[in-house]
Amino acid sequence: MQTTAPIRIRARQRDGLTEVQLLMPHPMETGLRRSAAGEPLPAHYITGLAVTLGPRTVFEARTTYALSRDPLLAFRFGGAQAGQRLRVTWTDNLGQTRADEAVIT
């Protein structure tokens, strides 16, 4: 079940490297806040991220609610070509997961 919006993935070739920018729509709720009605808001945040190019893992992260809401991430890697597909998968503390793909341009 995928309840969040798709991961926005931009992957562009530049100077022999692939520049990747990710925007992952997610509440990233800290568990420290209360609603307007005073109810505690349960923690809900991305805990893991993997970016793969076929069988090759090009980026991995273990994260906490210290990343901002709708986390942004940028990184660069070598050895890829335009036209290849990049796959991004996140997992959160409630066991939800989401995967999306984009073609390197």
Place this chain on the structure above:
Amino acid sequence: VNASMSASSAPALERRALLKAAAALGAAACGSARAAPAPDEAGAFAARTCAEALLALGGAPEPSTQIVLDLPDVADDGAAVPVTVTSRLPGTREILIVVDGNPQPLAARFSIPAGTEPFIATRIRLAQSGTVYAAVRTDHGLYATARATQVTVGGCG
């Protein structure tokens, strides 16, 4: 001590903060980064202080000028503070962000597989003014650099 207390340049302040965190590890740090115990990731994420987090990651990091940590000196909104980390250390395997003012200081661990540049950019939450550390694990040990940041409105509550 007085001389270092009166030093006011930003790099001196950062270095002092890092040395203070390293010193807080005390006897457990036990010498060189090479002799550090295997990292305990679960323990590092569960840590409630910077020193505990760094200890679980493998001991006192060696201060390094080869790590560039970029974030604003003053962050108006602690909920989304842009941060970039670039490592010039050969054999960089991991980049870690540790925030001394946050309830859970270890913010994230990024692994850098072979072929990926030792660089990350993201946005983080800072609960209050304090020191942000960028730590880098290489084949040889754990290194870190530190920067003080002022937060106008905290980002965790």
